[in-house]
Amino acid sequence: MVKSIGCMDCHSPKKMGEKGPEVIAELHLSGYPSKREFSKIDTSNLNNGWMLMNPDLTAAVGPWGVSFASNITSDDTGIGNWSLEQFKIALIKGRFKGMENGRDLLPPMPWQNFANLTNKDLKAIYTYLQSTNPVNNVVPNPIPFAEISNLEL
Incomplete structure (x- = not known):
């Protein structure tokens, strides 16, 4: 399910390979790499209604600003210390860190698409993510x- 609903598309850093972007195995599901420099943004495109993504889809830019794909590995810098209930709140209600009073998850996270997942599906996804190799990445x-x-890049 993690693969079929697209979690890996944005939450896994990639490198360019012979057939296009390839997931970096040791960074699987770890989100935007904290040590990566962020590229300069041409805001003229944003002013013309565009949304932009970095080459491996782990960062997006739009009218909300810049959002970074979260670490969803089993590490504590990811979702390793989340409860199943927090995970459900994040995916179904679109709340940051699965907290009822947390801010909304930012685009392009398609949490609205997951609102109709069953409890069984949510538990399966959560269980899988909790079993992943932990990647320390804030x-x-x-x-x-x-x-x-104002970004100094």
Whole structure:
């Protein structure tokens, strides 16, 4: 299910290979790499209605600012210390860190698409993610749109 609903597409860093982007196995599901430099953003594209993504899809830029794909491995810097209930709240209600009073998850996270997953499916996904190799990776905080032009890159 993790593969079929697209979790790996955005949450797994990639490198360019012979057939296009390939998941970096040791970083599988670890989100935007915290040590990676962030590329300069041409805001003229954003002002013309575009949303942008970095080459491996782990960062997105749009009217909300810059969002980074979260670490969803079993490490404590990911979801390793989350309860099943927190996981459900994140996926079904779109709440950051699965906290009822947390901020909304930012685009392009398609949490609305997961609102109709069954408890059985959610538990299966959670159980799988809790069994992954832990990757210590603290993903950067989102960057508000107003601060994009101030980024020192």
